[in-house]
Structures are given as structure tokens and as C-alpha cells.
Amino acid sequence: MQIEKNYDAYMKFIHTSDWHLGRQFASRILIEDQEYVLDQIIAYLEQHQVQALLISGDIYDRSVPPVSAVALLDKTLSRIGQLNIPVIMIPGNHDSAQRLGFAAQQLSASGVHIIADFEQMLRPVVIDAKGERVAFYGMPFNDPELVRNHFQEPVNSYEAAHCLLTEKIRQVMDVQSVNVLLAHCFLEGAVNSESERPLSIGGSDVVPHTVFEGFDYVALGHLHAPQYKGAEHIRYSGSILKYSFSEQFHKKGVTLVELDAGGRASVQNLPLKPLRDVRTLEGTLTGIVEMGRHDPNAHDYVLVKLADTHAVLDPMGKIREVYPNVLQLEKPGLYRAEGEVVAPGQALKRDEYDLFCDFFEQVAGQALSEPQKQAVKEVILEVRKEEQA
Amino acid sequence: MQIEKNYDAYMKFIHTSDWHLGRQFASRILIEDQEYVLDQIIAYLEQHQVQALLISGDIYDRSVPPVSAVALLDKTLSRIGQLNIPVIMIPGNHDSAQRLGFAAQQLSASGVHIIADFEQMLRPVVIDAKGERVAFYGMPFNDPELVRNHFQEPVNSYEAAHCLLTEKIRQVMDVQSVNVLLAHCFLEGAVNSESERPLSIGGSDVVPHTVFEGFDYVALGHLHAPQYKGAEHIRYSGSILKYSFSEQFHKKGVTLVELDAGGRASVQNLPLKPLRDVRTLEGTLTGIVEMGRHDPNAHDYVLVKLADTHAVLDPMGKIREVYPNVLQLEKPGLYRAEGEVVAPGQALKRDEYDLFCDFFEQVAGQALSEPQKQAVKEVILEVRKEEQA
Incomplete structure (x- = not known):
């Protein structure tokens, strides 16, 4: 849905979620990557002159985040504070509501609204926009046990x-005005x-x-792909970065929302450009190393799927020379000859001899001689006999 | 030093430190005890109509405090905020400066001033009092390496x-006005x-x-006994609770400071009454249990020093029935007969037989018979022989 220009937008805000600050990806801490996209969010806030930033949970990756x-x-909240743009946030399932909610009452006076408990949930942050009032309600992440108790x-x-x-x-909200809800759920x-x-x-x-009926916009967090469900105004902004290889084709960004006087929402995805992208490379070791040079x-953070059908020596080391942030290596080719699919068990058995031949050739720089091949075969047979005995 | 009433106090504040929120004492978490004395501090703030509360570090007991x-x-800061009394604090060696300093800039606008880095250290919190200005500087806890780097x-x-x-x-401070410093050191x-x-x-x-020359009052934290050193205005308020048995004779409290227009400080200790006191009990098991009944x-949290010179069965269990918060038990009497001092090694050897006799009597309700005594002696001798073999 593109922004339609023929209506009178009177409230603009940016909806984001799932920052997961402090997260690691295959033991790499992503702080630098996160700061890089947060800079872009701050630039968008200024560029679009929005009246609020909404963060729908999972601000941190862990209940006790690293320093x-x-x-x-x-730093991010201070910079947004300098722009005089209020921030409204809720804890997600990765956050500790009580730790994140520390000094929430005092911070509220500075425009940082952390809605971390059910009492605060019923007191909306109200923002005036061109004479109209928009009420922002935040529902902290919750599970059945918490609500029951x-x-x-x-x-x-x-x-x-x-x-x-x-x-x-709904019992406390004014249905005559425009109401926005932040929530963190699936x-x-x-x-x-x-x-x-x-x-x-x-x-x-x-x-x-359907539980979210009656709100003019529902800013959701938890799922990492931007999407909507049920209605276009019940929406996930998605995470700010790709946090797994399964997300390599996601278009990460934040959601710019404009509300007209009737509360009708129009949305636009504002893309975030990562410092290092997340992607998968497929090919032979030689091909990938060659590609990497140019x-x-x-x-980028890469997952490499090697197509080689023969064993290769130290592929991770060789790939890392050209792709320093290679995080994962898979070898689907090793278990698959041209045109046929071999079950892993069989492949392993067939490979004992082949693997050694390949290994020897890589290390020695030349193939095994016939007598050597014969000796290797004899050793393998002997070991197998012992295994079966 | 008592408050002198014959001068024109124009600034009153309370100086406290070493709250150690979340601390445990012999595996008891002291949160309830801490809340009990913090309530009294809040009452003092109101009662004395002070213009500020200073907390000189070790607010938490650990860099990652429990929820x-x-x-x-x-809760405490919110309640003080409702009184419109500014709070000025620095991290101590138990705090994480960066965690404690989260959102310091925004909180400052609400009257909570957390001075957690060396840049903030040079920007005083200035409080107007009857037309005069008092500048409060905070020096976060620091060590040589931190300062060197x-x-x-x-x-x-x-x-x-x-x-x-x-x-x-000193390079940035106005020596013509009144200057107060918070620091955390030994x-x-x-x-x-x-x-x-x-x-x-x-x-x-x-x-x-002498490093603190030039300040009108230095509000120190780190040491748990209230005291001053060098000059009466260079002062520790002490901790709010007794956090070890070594502190049982401390008078815990907070320090009420009044400054006159010339910056002359007068101080008064305002006592804090603990929910449970910390003290040592000395006597025989029978005597202590009897005393406990009345x-x-x-x-109270008690350390019991048993004077009994004979072994007693399950003394901890018996004492706990009357002193439920007994935290520690020492048995100095066991190793000391009337009028003589026995080295622990000897005592243990002498005790093997005696201990068993006492134990038997406690369990069976009657003393060993002569043949039984003989049998026990034989067993002990046999074991000793085996040990020496």
C-alpha cells in the first residue's frame, strides 16, 4: 500500500520493532550493524518530520543486555530527544519489563514513554496533532500466566x-478520537x-x-518479516536487521504511518540499508573464492553452500580470506554426485577411500600412485573388519 | 558536631551512600530491610524540607542488580520525585557506571541527576536557594587505569x-560560589x-x-561507618544498614547538611531504625534459648557465640526456633575449658571421646554405662591405630 497524497494527513509516526540490541549472529556481536541502521531511523524521523516513534518490543535481545x-x-534515545520527538515503547518477550521500565515515570516527562506494566497500559500517551488528539496505548508483552495472576x-x-x-x-478509551495500539505477539x-x-x-x-478490532492502527512486534494480517492497519514493521539466514530475502525497514482525521491509516515501508548484508553463496570453492576477489x-555475512562433489581442504579458511564474515559453511555437494541423490549414510561409506585420495592430493600436490592406492584400500578394509568383529 | 541554630542556613540537603540495593547477608536478601529504611529517608526529606538528596555511590550491590x-x-525515586526534591547520585565501585547511567540525560530533566562519566562530572547540578546558587559536582567512582586511559x-x-x-x-568551578562534591573512595x-x-x-x-581542598562540603561514599577525616566537612554518611557483624555497633543514618551563605557546613546525623537489627549474642545454648523466648x-539478624564447653546437639536448629534469623554460629567455648586455653588441634583429639559421650547423652537421654564407655574407647583407639599405620 503506497501513501496516497490526496488526503489530509494530520499525524505521522514511524513504527519499528525488534531491534534486539546486543544480539549476536554466529558469535558476532552486531552492535556496529545496529548503530548503522539506527542512524538511518533517526534520519527518517527528521526527514519525514514525524510526531512520534513507536517501538513494539524486543528492544534488547536479552533481559540483561550487555553494557x-x-x-x-x-545514545539513540538522547539523539531522538534532541529532535523533540516522543518515543513510545513496550517490552517484548526478549526484554525484562521491569529492567526496561526503570524510571519510566520520570523518563515520560522527557518524552520517552516506556509502557511496561498493566497500569501504564491504561494511561495512553496523547499527542496533539493539528488540533486533533491521537491516543497511543501500549500493551507490554504478556502471556496467559501473567495476565491470569x-x-x-x-x-x-x-x-x-x-x-x-x-x-x-476499550473500557477506558475514547472511541470518538483516534486510537493506536502497540502490542507484541504472534x-x-x-x-x-x-x-x-x-x-x-x-x-x-x-x-x-480480531482481538485488535476498534483500533485505528495496531503497531505489532515479534515477527521479523514486515507484514500485515487481517487488515492493512494491523501490521508488523519487522526487525531492523536480518537476524538469521532464513531472512535473507526480507526487505528490512521501518513503517511510516500517516493517519487522516478519520483515523484512516496509510503506510509506507522506509528501507534500512545494512552495514553488512546477510546472504547465501552457492558454488564450488574455486568459483566462490574467485567471485570473492571482485x-x-x-x-557481508555469508552462508556458503559448497557445490564441490569432492572433498576440499580447509574450505572455511580459504573462503574467509575473501569473505572475512563467512559465518556458516554447508557441503551439500559432497553427498551428491552429478544427477543422483545419495543418502548420507551411503555417501559416508563410499567416501572413506575417496576422501583420503582427495586429501592426499591437496596436501601432497599429486595423486596417489597405484601401490599407494592399494595400500589405502587394504587399511580401510582392515579397519572395517575390525569394526564388524 | 550539632547543628548550630544561630546562623542563616540557606541550603539544606541530605547526604547518604552505600544503599547496596539487592544485597544479601548470609544468603538472606535484604530488600524488605532496605525498603524499611528508605521509607525513613523519604520521611526525613519531607520533615526537614531539604533541597536535595545526595547518594554517593554503591546504590546497587552488583553491576547487574536483581530485578x-x-x-x-x-519506586524510591518516583516517590522522591513526587516531593519535587532533586536527587544527585554517582556510581560506586559496586555499580556499573554505564548501566546506572542509562538515560541520565533525560532523567536529569525530571530531577534525577546521575553523574556517571567524566563529561557529566564537569557540568554541575546547580540549585538555587534563597537567591544563592550551590553547585553540586559528582565524581563517578574511578580507578587509576580508568583515569589514565x-x-x-x-x-x-x-x-x-x-x-x-x-x-x-577546580578549573571549571566558580570559587566565589558554594561548591559541593560527591565522591566514592577510601x-x-x-x-x-x-x-x-x-x-x-x-x-x-x-x-x-587534602585532594578535596577547596570544596565546601565533600559527600563521600564507600566506607560503611559514618565518619569524617581531615576536616568535618569531608565526610562519610555511612551505609543505610549494617551489612556485616563487624558493624553491629555502628550508628547507621543519613547526614543532614546545612550550608550558610559563606559555605560553612553544619551537619547532623539522622538515625535510621532497621527492621531487624544486627547483633551478637553470647552465652550457653540453654541461656540463649531461654533469653530468646522473651x-x-x-x-534480629544474630551471630551466636556459644559458651558451652561441652558438645551440644543441633544448636542451630534450637536457636532458630527462638531467633528465626540467626545467621551464624560460633563455638568458642567448645575449645576452651574453664580458665585454660586449648589449641584447636589438641581440643579435637581430646574431644573424640567426649563428643561421643555428649552426643549419646543428648540422643539417648542418659549417660553411657561403664561397659559402653569402655567399648567406645576401644573403637577410638583402634581407629587411631589404623590412621597411624
């Missing part, structure tokens, strides 16, 4: 928890990625989009 | 570090306690009081 992540959030109500599912909480908000039918931590082990963690984006 | 400690600080100066001792930092402050010649973590292992961690403060 570098705390420092980055601190807090409200002493028989809540046994994520759906019931979200029904109860949205109902509590919408039924939405598309997940490998880098999201499941909300529930065993039980169902999904929530139907690849302008050789610093 | 309950974060929640208690959050930050300023790229050859700093090799705590003394040199504090010299350099106070000099930096003043040379001051009295320490068992519950303070040494600042330096091996090297000298002390700082002479002790109105039986919930």
Missing part, C-alpha cells in the same frame, strides 16, 4: 489474555522466521487479528 | 587519579568495615583528604 547495548539505546481471571491462552487486555483498554496466520524465540513451548501462542560486498 | 532491587530504586595522563595511583579529577573540576586513615569490597588488590587504594527483638 554496549545499554549504551547504544541510551495479575487480574485473577481464568485466562488460559494467549488469545484469552489479549482479549482481556484489549477489552480493558498473529494467527502470520509468517515467522528462524530468529524469533517461540512464545510458548507446546501450547498455542497465536492470537487472532565482490564489492565481500564484508 | 527486585531495580524495582525498589524505581580516559585522559591519557600518567596516572598510577588512586591519589593521582583523584588529584587529576578534582583539578579538572580516605587515608579512615575506618573500614568487613562489608566493603577492597578497591585495589595489592596496591594502595587510599586517597589523602526477647522482643527476636527477629
